[in-house]
């Protein structure tokens with residue numbers, strides 16, 4: 001057999017894509033400082049308790065509502081919407097469809113929220129609202145990462161997953177992949193379609209993993225959905 005004079009073209013046209021990047025030191029500091037501010041203030045802790053709106057089986061999940069200064073609010077929104085816009089610009093390359101959006105075509109759906117995950121807590125399989133979502137890591141202690149190498153329960157597993165996130169999509173038919181397990185890394189961010197199922201596995205270390213999430217709306221997509229809905233109504237009326 002020879003490869004000479006022969007071409008192989010592999011297409012991978014199905015499924016969502018995930019973009020991994022980093023947040024700025026400035027954004028990281030604002031989010032972490034404000035998260036601790038909420039955690040330490042009994043009034044804010046009560047007022048911003050966001051657990052009823054979230055799937056996490058966690059003792060502490062807070063919305064950032066009213067906790068940022070005006071200037072911090074602007075910085076947070078500007079950087080996150082910009083990152084979501086970058087996410088959309090990978091569409092052409094990743095799925096062969098250009099879904100690029102400029103920041104002004106995207107809306108950050110408030111509130112941004114923070115998860116303080118402790119020993120034995122977990123986040124079951126769930127998806128988000130909106131069009132695009134993200135999760136970023138403010139603090140990931142070394143003990144959690146080491147647990148995957150050193151603990152009796154994880155170190156011999158073929159899927160060491162303590163404290164890791166898994167994204168799941170589709171049905172396995174062979175020569176495919178339906179799950180993607182990733183390490184949380186401080187200051188890193190994952191951007192993904194809001195409806196993409198994901199979960200976070202528990203860890204056993206006596207430490208705390210801090211992550212932040214928020215969702216975005218795509219106004220171009222929303223306008224299309226509205227248009228399609230209206231078209232359907234017209235069709236129905238004609239019958």
Ligand SMILES: [Fe+2]
Pocket residue numbers: 126127128198213
């Ligand atoms: Fe989530």
